[in-house]
Amino acid sequence: MRLARKYLPVFDWGRDYSRDTLSNDLIAALIVTIMLIPQSLAYALLAGLPPEAGIYASIVPIILYAIFGTSRALAVGPVAVVSLMTAAAVGQVAEQGTMGYATAALTLAFLSGGMLLLLGVFRLGFLANFLSHPVIAGFITASGILIATSQLKHILGVQGGGHTLVEMVERLITQLGQTNVITLVVGVTATAFLFWVRKGLKPALLKAGLTPRLADIATKAGPVAAVVVTTLVTWAFGLTERGVAVVGSVPQALPPLTMPDFSTEMLGALFVPALLISIIGFVESISVAQTLAAKKRQRINPDQELIGLGAANLGAAFTGGYPVTGGFARSVVNFDAGAETPAAGAYTAVGLAIAAVALTPLVYFLPKATLAATIIVAVLSLVDFKILKTSWTYSRADFAAVLATILLTLGLGVETGVTAGVVISIGLFLYRTSKPHIAEVGLVPGTQHFRNVLRHMVETSPTLLTIRIDESLYFANARYLEDYVLDRVVKNPELRDVVLMCSAVNEIDLSALESLEALNTRLMGLNVRLHMSEVKGPVTDRLGRTHFLEALSGELFLAQYDAYQALSAKPREAQQSGAQA
Template sequence: MWLLKRYMPVFDWGRDYTRATLSNDLIAALIVTIMLIPQSLAYALLAGLPPEAGIYASIAPIILYALFGTSRALAVGPVAVVSLMTAATVGQVAEQGSMGYAAAALTLAFLSGGILLLMGLFRLGFLANFLSHPVIAGFITASGILIATSQLKHLLGVPGGGQTLIEMLAALAGQLNQINPVTLTVGLAATGFLFWARKGLKPALLKAGLPPRLAEIIARAGPVAAVLATTLATWALSLEAHGVAVVGSVPQALPPLTLPDLSPSLVSALFVPALLISVIGFVESISVAQTLAAKKRQRINPDQELVGLGAANLGAAFTGGYPVTGGFARSVVNFDAGAETPAAGAFTAVGLAIAAVALTPLIYFLPNATLAATIIVAVLGLVDFSMLKTSWSYNRADFAAVLATILLTLGFGVETGVMAGVLISIGLFLNRTSKPHIAEVGLVPGTQHFRNVLRHMVETSPRLLTIRIDESLYFANARYLEDYVLDRVLQRPELRDVVLMCSAVNEIDLSALESLEALNLRLSDLGVRLHLSEVKGPVTDRLARTNFLEELSGELFLAQFDAYKALTTPRAEA
């Protein structure tokens, strides 16, 4: 039973499921279902797939996540960034609209699911921490701009083209003479209404006297109103005959059983993009899940989240979908609507299944321009340039990383942007840890505390140098410490003792040990003793397995104050 609880959290929260919980989950599911119908269709369009693929990708994956996921509010399904990455990836191996394109999308979901599942089973959730938040913010901002730009062709009624921002803008500029005025009117009307619905509809409903909860539900259903209005207008006015592109026939059926194409050539072509999609999707999902869980003092297990998302993507691969993850907008709606358990997601899947069977004939005349407007309004909320201002004032290295990620994503496409983001994040980590913060410290008068000599009025001794190391020592930064200490010693010929204050050192690897051994020998040749203070127990234990402590020219002090007192007495200085 313990094993079932660990890998299937449903056996944990399901034991306490009550009638009140059921009521709250059903209400949340109704609201999210209303929101997801147009959103799923729109994101399938963004991914270059038939509209029904968006609904299919929102049924089995949600149910599987409800069984294996740990978040009680996360809503899994197609999201804007992953849909864009799917289109960019699959478009390189198959022509949009072909059977090969749909099969490649299934394969991408399968690979992504397998990668996530293996990462979860091997507890590799910590790897997502190597993507810095500024880099992720820059990538999502650039992706929002790319997504919005890619949908302008549907608003204008032109073919469009291109993968990067420059290519798409150049294609649109060359097709301005082909703009369909009727399509443009429909698109602008839908876009304007949706922008107003996000901010102005709820206040207007409250002013009209509606209860807050009902006003919230109606406001969330704004995209549905846009879909209904433009679909009826297109049908009544025969706008399709005037060049307005519509969704057309959508299969009236439950998700089919499908098999991904596992041919070696396709798998090898999609593996790296699938890995990138997995990482980006997991980072987005875990960020949303942890934020919402914190509001109710709940905990999220990152490794089990990987299992849940992996199962969801495998479900998408075998039911006609494409890669999915936890979406920010739908999860916030799910949370605000009162969802208490993942069962709300399962009920949402049931609602979408009913829609797939009963409502798809009603969207034949749904304009693509309306779906494009839905995408544009949704993704522009992802665009946040404030990170540039914040990072510029706080840390110029982070600013450079954010700016580089944005420019590379816009200039060279999503896949390049993701890979650049990963490399920049790793580069930032290596840069920061390869040059650890090192401070010369002295005794604060009247205390036993030691502080930076450049920041505080402290007592020092001309014959003693105390260096505080604020980072673990490993192969990338050990030489930096060695060079720093030797430079300081050579500048002060009167020095007789050097103390390395190791209160912040959690680990010393073999390369760093060899560097300390070399430093000990160099200082001995100069007539200077090397001491260590405040070394943590596990680090001391590891050093004790070697001959370093026996060969150390100085001593190992429990506290820095003990070292200072011992080394500044007349006898120590004699």
């Protein structure tokens, strides 16, 4: 039973399921279902798929996540960024509107689900940590701009096209003369209304006397009102005959049983895009899940989340969907609406299934411009240029990474942007750790504490050099430390002892060990002893399995104060410098 609860969290939260919990989950499910009907149709449009694919991708995946996922508020389904990445990836292997395009989307979901599942089973969720938050923020901001720009063709009623910002803008400009004025009026009106719903509807309803709960529900249902009104107007005035593009016929059925393409050619062509979608989807999902869980002091298991998302994507692959992940907007709505368990997601799936069977004929006259307006309003909240100002103020390296990710995504496309984001994140890590912060420290008078000689009034010894290493030692930075120590020793002939203060060193890899051995040998040739202090237990154990400690010319001190007492000559006067280090 313990194993079942570990891999099937439903056995954990399901034990305490009560009537009150059921009531709260049902209310949340109703609100989220109302929100998801137009949103699912819109995101399918963004992915280049038939509108029903968005609904299909929101039914079985939600149920599977409810069984395998650990977040009690995360709402899984199509999201804007993943939909855009799907369109970019699938568009390279099949033509939009063909059966091959839909099959490629299924295959993409299958590959993504399989990758996520394997990462979860082998507990490799930590790999997502290599994508830094500033880079993610930059990528999502650029993606939001691309998504909004890609939907302008539906607002204008033109063909549009392109995968980069330059291509999209260029084609829109050349096709401006073909703008359908009626479509433009519908699209602009719907966009303006949806922006007002987000900012002004709830205060207006509260002022009119509605309770906060009813006002909140009405605000969440705002997009549905836009869908209903524009659909009725299009039908009543025959706008389809005047060039207004509509959703058209949508199958009135539950998600079908579908089969991905398992050919080596297709799997090979979609492998890298699936990997990138898996990474971005997991990072977005786990960020939302952990944020919402923290508000209720709940725990999220990242590795189990990988399994839950993997199962959801596999479900999408075999039921007519495309890649899914945990969406920010729908999850926040689910949380605010009072969802207490993942069962709320399952009830949402039931609501969407009913909609798929009973309501799809009603969206025949739904203008694509309205769906485009829904997407534009949703994704512009993702655009956050404040990250540029924040990163510029805090770290020039982070600013460069954010700016590069934004420019590459806008200029070269989504896949290039996210690939660059991964490379830049890893590059930043290697750059920062390859030159670790090294501080020469001295004794704070009257204490046993040691601080940076450039920041504090400290005592030092003319024959003793103590260096505090503020980073683990590994292949990328070991040579830097070696060169630093030798340079200091050569410049100061008085030195007789060097102490490496290792209180911040969590690991020393084999390359670093070899560098320390070389440093020890070279210092002995200069008649200088090498010592180490405050080495952590696991690091000492590993060093003890080698000959390094036996060959060490100096000693291994438990505390830096012991080393100072044993090795220092007459202390110099306490000193301080205003320099920063």
